[in-house]
Amino acid sequence: MFAKFSFTVRACGVAGCVAGAAAAVAGWTSAEQNNHVMLASSAYMAQQITPNISLDSSAGDMRHRMEGLILRTQKDLCDALSKIDGKEFRVDRWLRPNEGGGGISCVLQDGKVFEKAGVNISVVKGVLPPEAVKQMRARGHSALKEGESLPFFACGVSSVIHPRNPFVPTLHFNYRYFEVISDNQRIWWFGGGTDLTPYYLDETDAKHFHSTLEKACRPHNPSFYQRFKKTCDNYFVIKFRGERRGVGGIFFDDMDQPSADACYQFVDSCAKSVIPSYIPIVKRHYRDPYTDRHRQWQLLRRGRYVEFNLVYDRGTKFGFNTPGARIESILMSLPLEARWEYMHEPEPNSPEGKMMAVLKNPRDWI
Amino acid sequence: MFAKFSFTVRACGVAGCVAGAAAAVAGWTSAEQNNHVMLASSAYMAQQITPNISLDSSAGDMRHRMEGLILRTQKDLCDALSKIDGKEFRVDRWLRPNEGGGGISCVLQDGKVFEKAGVNISVVKGVLPPEAVKQMRARGHSALKEGESLPFFACGVSSVIHPRNPFVPTLHFNYRYFEVISDNQRIWWFGGGTDLTPYYLDETDAKHFHSTLEKACRPHNPSFYQRFKKTCDNYFVIKFRGERRGVGGIFFDDMDQPSADACYQFVDSCAKSVIPSYIPIVKRHYRDPYTDRHRQWQLLRRGRYVEFNLVYDRGTKFGFNTPGARIESILMSLPLEARWEYMHEPEPNSPEGKMMAVLKNPRDWI
Numbered sequence: 252m253f254a255k256f257s258f259t260v261r262a263c264g265v266a267g268c269v270a271g272a273a274a275a276v277a278g279w280t281s282a283e284q285n286n287h288v289m290l291a292s293s294a295y296m297a298q299q300i301t302p303n304i305s306l307d308s309s310a311g312d313m314r315h316r317m318e319g320l321i322l323r324t325q326k327d328l329c330d331a332l333s334k335i336d337g338k339e340f341r342v343d344r345w346l347r348p349n350e351g352g353g354g355i356s357c358v359l360q361d362g363k364v365f366e367k368a369g370v371n372i373s374v375v376k377g378v379l380p381p382e383a384v385k386q387m388r389a390r391g392h393s394a395l396k397e398g399e400s401l402p403f404f405a406c407g408v409s410s411v412i413h414p415r416n417p418f419v420p421t422l423h424f425n426y427r428y429f430e431v432i433s434d435n436q437r438i439w440w441f442g443g444g445t446d447l448t449p450y451y452l453d454e455t456d457a458k459h460f461h462s463t464l465e466k467a468c469r470p471h472n473p474s475f476y477q478r479f480k481k482t483c484d485n486y487f488v489i490k491f492r493g494e495r496r497g498v499g500g501i502f503f504d505d506m507d508q509p510s511a512d513a514c515y516q517f518v519d520s521c522a523k524s525v526i527p528s529y530i531p532i533v534k535r536h537y538r539d540p541y542t543d544r545h546r547q548w549q550l551l552r553r554g555r556y557v558e559f560n561l562v563y564d565r566g567t568k569f570g571f572n573t574p575g576a577r578i579e580s581i582l583m584s585l586p587l588e589a590r591w592e593y594m595h596e597p598e599p600n601s602p603e604g605k606m607m608a609v610l611k612n613p614r615d616w617i
Numbered sequence: 618m619f620a621k622f623s624f625t626v627r628a629c630g631v632a633g634c635v636a637g638a639a640a641a642v643a644g645w646t647s648a649e650q651n652n653h654v655m656l657a658s659s660a661y662m663a664q665q666i667t668p669n670i671s672l673d674s675s676a677g678d679m680r681h682r683m684e685g686l687i688l689r690t691q692k693d694l695c696d697a698l699s700k701i702d703g704k705e706f707r708v709d710r711w712l713r714p715n716e717g718g719g720g721i722s723c724v725l726q727d728g729k730v731f732e733k734a735g736v737n738i739s740v741v742k743g744v745l746p747p748e749a750v751k752q753m754r755a756r757g758h759s760a761l762k763e764g765e766s767l768p769f770f771a772c773g774v775s776s777v778i779h780p781r782n783p784f785v786p787t788l789h790f791n792y793r794y795f796e797v798i799s800d801n802q803r804i805w806w807f808g809g810g811t812d813l814t815p816y817y818l819d820e821t822d823a824k825h826f827h828s829t830l831e832k833a834c835r836p837h838n839p840s841f842y843q844r845f846k847k848t849c850d851n852y853f854v855i856k857f858r859g860e861r862r863g864v865g866g867i868f869f870d871d872m873d874q875p876s877a878d879a880c881y882q883f884v885d886s887c888a889k890s891v892i893p894s895y896i897p898i899v900k901r902h903y904r905d906p907y908t909d910r911h912r913q914w915q916l917l918r919r920g921r922y923v924e925f926n927l928v929y930d931r932g933t934k935f936g937f938n939t940p941g942a943r944i945e946s947i948l949m950s951l952p953l954e955a956r957w958e959y960m961h962e963p964e965p966n967s968p969e970g971k972m973m974a975v976l977k978n979p980r981d982w983i
Contacts, residue, residue: 343960358959369959491937491944554951561927562937571857571928578857579960585920587958591951593724593735594709 295322296329297344297355300374308519313439313511314374314404317428320515321372321408322355324426324522328370328410329357331526335533336362340370347575351376352406356580360587364537366415369583374406377573379431387431391505392440396433404430407443408522409566411584412529417549418539420449420456420497421556422529423584425566426518441514442504445525446483447532448497448556450549452606454616456532457498461616464501467524471517476617479503484613489559494610496559500528548603550590557589661688662695663710663721666740674885679805679877680740680770683794686881687738687774688721690792690888694736694776695723697892701899702728706736713941717742718772722946726953730903732781735949740772743939745797753797757871758806762799770796773809774888775932777950778895783915784905786815786822786863787922788895789950791932792884807880808870811891812849813898814863814922816915818972820982822898823864827982830867833890837883842983845869850979855925860976862925866894914969916956923955 299306299322306319329340338359346353354373359365378400379387388395395401407427414421426443447460461480468475483502487495501521506514560567570581597603665672665688672685695706704725712719720739725731744766745753754761761767773793780787792809813826827846834841849868853861867887872880926933936947963969 341959360959367957367959491942550954554955557923557955558927558948561924576857582924582957583959585957588916588954588956589920589923590954591733591948592953593707593726593733593949594945 295326295355296340296342296357296370300344300346300353300355300372313428313515314406314430316515317406317518318374320519320522321374321406321426324408324525325355325357325370325372325410328525329359331530332359332365332368332370332412335530335537336364336368338362338365340368343580345577345580347375347577350575352404354577354580356577356583358583362415364414364416364419364533366413367583367587368410368412368414369580370408370410371580371583372406372408373577373580375573376402376404377575379403383569383572384431392431392438394433394436394438395431399433402432409584410525413553413586414533414537416537416539417450417541417545418453418536419533420447421553421586422447422525424500424522424525426522428518439511440505440507441518442506443518443521444479444483444486444500444502445521445528446487446497446500446502447529448552450552450606451545451602452498452609453532453536456535457614457616459531460498460500460528463524463528464521465617467520468501468517471513471520475503475517476501480615487559489555489563491562492555492558494555494607495613496556496610498609498616499613547590548597550588551592551595552606553586553589554591557585560584661692661721662706662708662723662736666710666712666719666721666738679794679881680772680796682881683772683884684740686885686888687740687772687792690774690891691721691723691736691738691776694891695725697896698725698731698734698736698778701896701903702730702734704728704731706734709946711943711946713741713943716941718770720943720946722943722949724949728781730780730782730785730899732779733949733953734776734778734780735946736774736776737946737949738772738774739943739946741939742768742770743941745769749935749938750797758797758804760799760802760804761797765799768798775950776891779919779952780899780903782903782905783816783907783911784819784902785899786813787919787952788813788891790866790888790891792888794884805877806871806873807884808872809884809887810845810849810852810866810868811887811894812853812863812866812868813895814918816918816972817911817968818864818975819902822901823980823982825897826864826866826894829890829894830887831983833886834867834883837879837886841869841883842867846981853925855921855929857928858921858924860921860973861979862922862976864975864982865979913956914963916954917958917961918972919952919955920957923951926950 299318301318304315305311306315306322308316308319333339336359340357340359343356352375354371357370359368380400381398384395384397384401388397405427407425409425412422424445428441430437430439445464449456465476479501480499483499484495486502487497487499489496567581570576597607665684667684670681671677672681672688674682674685699705702725706723706725709722718741720737723736725734746766747764750761750763750767754763771793773791775791778788790811794807796803796805811830815822831842845867846865849865850861852868853863853865855862933947936942963973
């Protein structure tokens with residue numbers, strides 16, 4: 252079963268680790284169970300979640316095609332980040348023994364270049380409570396039957412990269428596929444996006460980032476970039492402060508047109524644009540000299556990042572309300588350190604103030 | 618009008634400061650308006666919010682009696698903390714120009730003993746949207762008319778004290794009075810509580826804290842302490858982690874029996890127990906030697922404090938959803954610094970592990 256993988260065995264060392272229980276489900280050997288082993292493969296960061304399926308990208312069940320896409324995206328990004336940092340990712344493969352499915356959480360913490368970088372994938376099945384169905388209906392999925400619990404499948408890749416140097420922006424992206432079964436019908440959609448959170452404004456970076464995304468969007472629909480750029484600006488808002496968390500990017504949800512294959516191709520382009528949109532920015536700035544002033548500002552903005560993720564982020568909230576969700580994977584998005592100073596307000600003409608101006612009034616970058 | 622106060626003039630220096638606009642409402646002189654002045658009195662931390670009312674504690678309109686109570690509680694605690702720290706509180710008096718009411722925010726940041734200590738009072742009027750009325754009805758206030766916006770009045774004192782030394786616990790308390798007008802009827806209730814968040818378990822401290830609260834409760838109703846201790850244990854829970862944020866204390870809401878005066882007397886006892894419950898613990902530990910290990914653990918637990926406040930705390934959420942709310946006063950509860958490490962889990966027999974055991978299974982302390 253594991254013949255094509257070369258394994259790295261890691262001790263989990265965590266009381267709540269589900270690897271033991273999960274191993275039974277996955278059919279691992281008992282020696283591996285006893286060691287709470289974590290597995291890493293050469294093709295992916297760990298063994299795929301759904302056993303015995305082909306992860307061919309070109310055809311077949313969309314669930315399997317997407318599992319392949321998210322595994323490849325995770326592997327490519329982890330490799331790219333490790334190469335820059337010099338430190339390897341910790342890999343935790345976990346399964347949900349009762350609810351079905353699982354995931355692979357890859358975290359590089361306290362590296363030279365990356366203070367905390369998380370790249371997760373998950374492939375989960377479960378039952379949506381009527382309240383969640385109601386919210387999805389309100390977003391336009393009117394084919395979902397009201398007032399009932401409905402079986403769902405979801406898989407996605409989700410990542411937040413918090414670099415150490417305050418001149419390297421934080422990156423977030425997430426690409427996902429969702430299915431709900433209602434009246435024996437399969438209702439499906441894709442969602443996702445990539446967005447950048449700089450601490451200091453570098454217009455060259457912002458332009459490079461946005462134009463890479465625009466190029467990924469263009470072949471699929473000439474209006475996508477502009478539409479999803481606007482959606483992104485409107486989504487990543489800390490409403491009670493009247494400010495965005497960064498310079499945006501693209502964000503879309505509930506995409507089910509014109510066909511599943513076309514949507515998949517679009518998501519594939521987006522996922523493939525992550526590395527070229529971000530890695531050149533990291534390389535340009537990770538050796539920039541900085542002082543305690545820059546670090547303090549970065550920590551304050553990381554506090555804002557925490558505010559957005561805990562108060563507004565839909566994925567995080569969905570995780571909080573999902574029984575058996577792996578909370579450490581959900582909250583790997585939080586920075587290693589953050590700071591809150593009462594009534595901190597940068598001078599309008601300072602570099603920090605110039606960043607704030609863009610967070611209050613988003614700009615066009617192309 | 619100001620004859621009985623000695624003033625301290627402070628520049629606000631904040632773009633969003635409402636002092637200028639508010640001054641017009643309060644009838645300040647134009648010179649004071651132009652300076653965005655902040656006022657501190659000798660009797661209270663700043664001039665009372667509602668002009669020209671007697672703050673006598675024994676009789677009269679309950680709104681005014683409570684305004685007196687919260688002003689005195691704020692002043693006494695700020696004085697006690699400043700005396701230990703050596704640093705004075707920054708005092709921001711603010712008014713809501715459109716919505717009515719205002720508050721006094723007192724924050725001592727980056728002190729020798731206190732890393733961040735906030736003691737706020739607010740006295741606000743406004744209109745509850747139907748959704749908020751619905752939630753209050755669900756909590757038992759069935760006399761409130763459904764589906765309508767209703768005028769409300771609320772006043773309270775709210776405080777979070779984050780000390781620097783990891784052996785000094787964080788303190789939180791809040792005492793409040795709420796009125797809603799429905800069908801020309803005045804529906805009112807009191808709420809509040811005091812709770813302690815140690816980083817390392819000291820049983821003597823926990824017992825001292827709880828028995829001081831028990832003594833404050835006892836004369837009013839022999840069942841109050843036990844009931845409100847349990848409510849507190851059930852309220853301050855980070856549900857997605859299955860852990861409490863501290864060793865609890867007391868917590869109650871929707872108290873409207875047996876009479877407004879009896880409720881006021883109870884709240885007055887609780888508010889007066891804050892200093893004797895906490896200050897002796899501060900004095901016992903603020904000079905305790907500690908290492909980086911203790912500091913790192915304190916920062917991780919402060920991350921959990923942020924999680925509770927942003928995700929669960931009802932007062933914080935009420936603030937986020939209140940138009941014109943002063944966000945810096947609401948979020949003064951967040952620590953100066955916090956930390957999130959992926960998969961951090963202390964050894965069960967370590968001092969950190971022993972603290973965790975109590976957070977997972979609350980104990981009786983009396």
